Amino acid sequence: MRYHRIPDETIRRLPVYLRGLLSSAEQGHERISSKDLAEFLGVNPWQVRKDFSYFGGFGTRGVGYEVDNLARQIKKILRLDIVKRAALVGVGNLGSAVLAYSGFRMYGLEIAAAFDINPKRIGRKINDVRIEDASKLQTLKRRKIELAIIAVPRDDAQKTADSLVKAGVRGILNFSPCYISVPKKVKVITIDIAMDLARLPYYIPAG
Amino acid sequence: MRYHRIPDETIRRLPVYLRGLLSSAEQGHERISSKDLAEFLGVNPWQVRKDFSYFGGFGTRGVGYEVDNLARQIKKILRLDIVKRAALVGVGNLGSAVLAYSGFRMYGLEIAAAFDINPKRIGRKINDVRIEDASKLQTLKRRKIELAIIAVPRDDAQKTADSLVKAGVRGILNFSPCYISVPKKVKVITIDIAMDLARLPYYIPAG
DNA sequence: CTATGTGAATTTATTCACAGCA
DNA sequence: TGCTGTGAATAAATTCACATAG
Numbered sequence: 134m135r136y137h138r139i140p141d142e143t144i145r146r147l148p149v150y151l152r153g154l155l156s157s158a159e160q161g162h163e164r165i166s167s168k169d170l171a172e173f174l175g176v177n178p179w180q181v182r183k184d185f186s187y188f189g190g191f192g193t194r195g196v197g198y199e200v201d202n203l204a205r206q207i208k209k210i211l212r213l214d215i216v217k218r219a220a221l222v223g224v225g226n227l228g229s230a231v232l233a234y235s236g237f238r239m240y241g242l243e244i245a246a247a248f249d250i251n252p253k254r255i256g257r258k259i260n261d262v263r264i265e266d267a268s269k270l271q272t273l274k275r276r277k278i279e280l281a282i283i284a285v286p287r288d289d290a291q292k293t294a295d296s297l298v299k300a301g302v303r304g305i306l307n308f309s310p311c312y313i314s315v316p317k318k319v320k321v322i323t324i325d326i327a328m329d330l331a332r333l334p335y336y337i338p339a340g
Numbered sequence: 341m342r343y344h345r346i347p348d349e350t351i352r353r354l355p356v357y358l359r360g361l362l363s364s365a366e367q368g369h370e371r372i373s374s375k376d377l378a379e380f381l382g383v384n385p386w387q388v389r390k391d392f393s394y395f396g397g398f399g400t401r402g403v404g405y406e407v408d409n410l411a412r413q414i415k416k417i418l419r420l421d422i423v424k425r426a427a428l429v430g431v432g433n434l435g436s437a438v439l440a441y442s443g444f445r446m447y448g449l450e451i452a453a454a455f456d457i458n459p460k461r462i463g464r465k466i467n468d469v470r471i472e473d474a475s476k477l478q479t480l481k482r483r484k485i486e487l488a489i490i491a492v493p494r495d496d497a498q499k500t501a502d503s504l505v506k507a508g509v510r511g512i513l514n515f516s517p518c519y520i521s522v523p524k525k526v527k528v529i530t531i532d533i534a535m536d537l538a539r540l541p542y543y544i545p546a547g
Numbered sequence: 548c549t550a551t552g553t554g555a556a557t558t559t560a561t562t563c564a565c566a567g568c569a
Numbered sequence: 570t571g572c573t574g575t576g577a578a579t580a581a582a583t584t585c586a587c588a589t590a591g
Contacts, residue, residue, distance in 0.1 A: 140582060144542055148535040152517060166550065175519040178550090179584065186552050194551040194590040212541035219537065226437040231533065233433040236517050240538035280540055304540030306533075310359060310443050312382040320543035322536050326438065326513075328355040329529050330426065331447035333487055333511030334419035335351055336527035347560060373572065385572095386562065393574050401568045401573040552589080561580065568573080 143184045147207050148240065149174055150181065154204040155239055166197040208241065218245035220278050220302070222293050223285035224254050224264050227308055231282055232259045246278060267293075273300040282306045283313075294321075350391045354414050355447065356381055357388065361411040362446055373404040415448065425452035427485050427509070429500050430492035431461050431471050434515055438489060439466045453485060474500075480507040491515045501528075 153174045157165050167185075171178040185191050185198075191206050192198040208214045219237075221228055221244050232244055248267040249255060257264050265272075273281070281302045285293050290309035297305060298315055307313055307323040315321055360381045364372050374392075378385040392398050392405075398413050399405040415421045426444075428435055428451050439451055455474040456462060464471050472479075480488070488509045492500050497516035504512060505522055514520055514530040522528055 138581095142582065145539065147542075148532075148538045151538070152532075152535065156518075168550080173519065175521070177584080179586095180582095182551060183553080183583080190552055192551050195549045196591070197550065210542070211538060212544065213538060217541050226440040230433040230437040234533065236532075236534040237537060240534055242534065242537055279544060280537065282537065303544045306537045306540065311363075312380065314382070320540055322540060324531060324533065324536060325355075325359075325443075326441065326531065327443040327447055327449065328359065329531060330444060330449055330487065330489065330513045331355045331358070331418060331420060332352065333513065333527055333529060334424050335354075335417070337419065337486060337510045345559095349560065375572085384562080386564095389573060390561080390575080397574055399573050402571045403569070404572065549591090550589105551591095553587095554585105555587105556583105556585070558583070559581080561578100563578070564576100566573105566575085569571090 137187050139187050143187055144211075146176070146180075146184055147211055149176070150184070151204060151207045151211070151213075151240070154200050154207070158200050158204065162200055164197045165200055165203075167192070170198070211240075213241040216241045216243055217280055218243050218276075218278050219280035219282060219306075220244075220246040220248065220270075220273055220297075221262075221282045221284060222248045222267060222270070222297070223283060223289075224249040224251075224259070225284065225286075228282075228284035229259060231284060231308075232262060242280075244282070246273070246276070267296075270296045271300050273297070273302060278302070280304045280306075282308065284308045287311050344394050346394050350394055351418075353383070353387075353391055354418055356383070357391070358411060358414045358418070358420075358447070361407050361414070365407045365411065369407055371404045372407055372410075374399070377405070418447075420448040423448045423450055424487055425450050425483075425485050426487035426489060426513075427451070427453040427455065427477075427480055427504075428469075428489045428491060429455045429474060429477070429504070430490060430496075430515075431456040431458075431466070432491065432493075435489075435491035436466060438491060438515075439469060449487075451489070453480070453483070474503075477503045478507050480504070480509060486510045487513075489513045489515065490520075494518050 153170050167178040167181040171181045191203050224247050247262045247264045249264050250267045254264050255266050281297045283293050287309045290311050291313050294313040303319050305321045307321055310325045360377050374385040374388040378388045398410050431454050454469045454471045456471050457474045461471050462473050488504045490500050494516045497518050498520050501520040510526050512528045514528055517532045
């Protein structure tokens with residue numbers, strides 16, 4: 134492998150591969166070929182191999198990939214090899230669902246704190262996480278929590294992000310349907326549920 | 341404008357533009373320039389103009405875009421000009437949040453039906469939608485509902501998708517963390533919350 | 548003989564620079 | 570003059586084809 138910039142799309146796919154590998158391990162497989170992995174995930178085998186090749190390749194020619202090892206390598210690349218803790222801000226409908234969601238664990242992610250401004254919610258516990266007053270967001274700094282999930286109403290999203298950045302957060306998963314502006318060193322990924330649904334009708338020819 | 345295939349990425353951005361335009365209209369603006377729209381959404385002005393140019397261009401040189409008209413045009417392209425009804429399958433934590441979410445309306449989308457297999461949930465109402473027995477999925481055909489949201493546990497996702505396809509559904513928003521296989525005529529968009537969060541640490545250099 | 552790894556070819560998407568119209 | 574619209578240039582990503590290693 135020669136020096137390459139890693140394509141962003143490759144990074145986007147790594148968690149997909151990881152998911153497939155963890156499933157495969159669950160099913161007791163020790164080895165998997167790019168073909169089988171690709172099929173399971175709905176992508177192309179050569180895409181899989183190309184993606185891995187950016188990191189030097191993890192397989193054995195003629196054989197395939199060793200499932201556990203590959204999963205471990207990907208976790209390392211994604212910096213998921215040590216458990217990462219995240220804070221949730223906004224424990225409404227969506228926030229509560231996120232807090233109750235069990236799918237983070239497989240990636241070594243843990244929702245370790247939750248915040249809200251609603252006094253009725255503060256103090257309650259969901260999934261062993263006590264909901265704290267959102268005015269205490271600065272405590273994230275000394276708690277060394279650098280990831281956050283924003284699930285507040287749209288009009289509060291930007292100032293929530295500002296507080297999070299001030300508290301040292303460096304990665305934000307944003308569920309609010311708006312663009313949020315942050316310093317370059319902070320990475321934001323926005324999920325807009327309605328927008329994704331809104332894109333479906335385009336692909337459905339007149340009916 | 342010459343004949344072009346519309347890039348998929350352009351389609352992906354159209355709902356983003358629409359969101360910006362609706363916000364702009366809300367704030368009382370009648371016109372907007374590609375520069376202002378782009379800034380508001382966190383994209384480049386030339387990207388905005390290029391995207392619109394695939395459809396022939398909607399603006400007036402030297403002036404900008406007429407907000408209402410542009411929003412209407414985009415809705416038409418996305419086939420959101422007439423209200424589209426969607427069914428939700430799986431009314432657990434995430435499903436309930438989706439059902440309670442108010443953000444669909446702005447795109448002319450409506451969650452018009454909800455299904456679950458849990459007898460405790462069947463019959464309950466959330467947001468005026470009565471939860472029906474998931475064995476009644478076939479009724480979607482005569483109700484002319486062609487969009488669906490899957491929010492069931494991972495291991496039920498594929499067979500839920502199969503039932504939906506059988507019921508005539510042609511667009512699926514899948515919240516289950518797995519690939520689901522469908523006929524080519526059906527479009528699936530998968531949102532995997534954990535996966536998106538899992539991608540953040542990569543962008544955060546050692547700390 | 549099998550399945551990986553990777554340069555090269557191709558396709559797709561972004562960015563630029565400026566012509567064209569109000 | 571100002572901002573759109575768009576070919577052309579550039580960059581990025583995907584696909585291919587096959588050499589290579591086990």
